[in-house]
Amino acid sequence: SQQGEEDPQALSIQEGENATMNCSYKTSINNLQWYRQNSGRGLVHLILIRSNEREKHSGRLRVTLDTSKKSSSLLITASRAADTASYFCATGYNQGGKLIFGQGTELSVKP
Amino acid sequence: DGGITQSPKYLFRKEGQNVTLSCEQNLNHDAMYWYRQDPGQGLRLIYYSQIVNDFQKGDIAEGYSVSREKKESFPLTVTSAQKNPTAFYLCASTPGQGASQPQHFGDGTRLSIL
Numbered sequence: 001s002q003q004g005e006e007d008p009q010a011l012s013i014q015e016g017e018n019a020t021m022n023c024s025y026k027t028s029i030n031n032l033q034w035y036r037q038n039s040g041r042g043l044v045h046l047i048l049i050r051s052n053e054r055e056k057h058s059g060r061l062r063v064t065l066d067t068s069k070k071s072s073s074l075l076i077t078a079s080r081a082a083d084t085a086s087y088f089c090a091t092g093y094n095q096g097g098k099l100i101f102g103q104g105t106e107l108s109v110k111p
Numbered sequence: 112d113g114g115i116t117q118s119p120k121y122l123f124r125k126e127g128q129n130v131t132l133s134c135e136q137n138l139n140h141d142a143m144y145w146y147r148q149d150p151g152q153g154l155r156l157i158y159y160s161q162i163v164n165d166f167q168k169g170d171i172a173e174g175y176s177v178s179r180e181k182k183e184s185f186p187l188t189v190t191s192a193q194k195n196p197t198a199f200y201l202c203a204s205t206p207g208q209g210a211s212q213p214q215h216f217g218d219g220t221r222l223s224i225l
Contacts, residue, residue: 031211042115042201042216043154050211088153092210097142097161098169099210101153 006089006102014110019076021105023089024069031092032065032072033099036085043088046074081111113138117202117217123225124189124196132187132220134202143185144203144214147171154201160185161208189222197223 007022023032031050035043049056049065049072056063062075076083086106090099115136124130134143142161146154156169160179174193179185189196199221203214 033213035214040219040221042117042218043203043214044216045213048211048213090154090214097159097205097208097210098156099214101146101155103151103153 006087006105008105009103010106010108012108012110013079015079015081017079017109019079019083019107019109021074021087021089021107023072023074023102025072025089025091025100026070027093028067029091030094032063033090033092034061034063034072034074035088035090035101037088037104038085046087076107079107079109081109083107084109115202115204115215115217117200117220119220120218122220122222124222125225127191129188129190130196130222132189132200132202132222134185134187134217136183136185136202136204136215138204138206138215139182140204140206140215141182142205142208143179144205145169145175145177145185145187146201146203148199148201148219157187157200 005024033048034046037043047058047063049063060077065072086104088104089102118133144159145157148154155171157175158177160166176188199219201219202217205212
């Protein structure tokens with residue numbers, strides 16, 4: 001069963017604005033990952049944050065993890081039209097090699 | 112360049128037919144995964160393999176079969192028992208076992224029913 005739930009399902013912003021996507025999950029995790037998917041393509045890994053970390057940065061991306069609230073957020077700063085894509089969170093556990101993916105947030109950045 | 116190659120990009124299945132989707136990687140990764148993605152949905156795990164000659168069922172394995180005879184190859188067969196096969200199928204790999212590593216994805220195969 002899918003554990004990650006993302007919100008919003010769709011987000012439309014203007015170029016230059018910041019975009020924030022949220023992910024919630026139900027049970028304790030080992031790590032949480034964010035992926036990007038352009039239309040009709042495979043997923044591309046963006047960032048991995050471990051359960052003992054609270055925040056990570058990569059370029060214009062900032063990810064936070066709050067294990068007490070079982071939630072994570074992905075912030076994309078100064079968005080560009082090329083950031084238009086679907087974004088997925090995925091949770092990993094201590095046992096087994098599986099990731100559980102959320103249903104994604106569809107981001108549209110208008111020029 | 113290292114990566115994952117999925118073929119074909121588009122595939123059509125007739126009623127009662129089995130079809131096989133190819134997934135090849137030259138990343139020397141141990142683990143490989145097959146996912147199904149329906150429109151507007153996230154990914155659901157069909158099968159995964161953490162080592163050659165071994166594989167495990169994921170959440171939606173019914174109607175699918177796999178083999179892992181070589182490290183670089185993990186083909187997926189969609190059997191006639193899968194009554195709703197229309198979807199986007201994605202293959203992925205990781206260097207080792209466990210869920211603590213980023214997954215590398217191919218560009219998918221879109222399967223439709225004729």
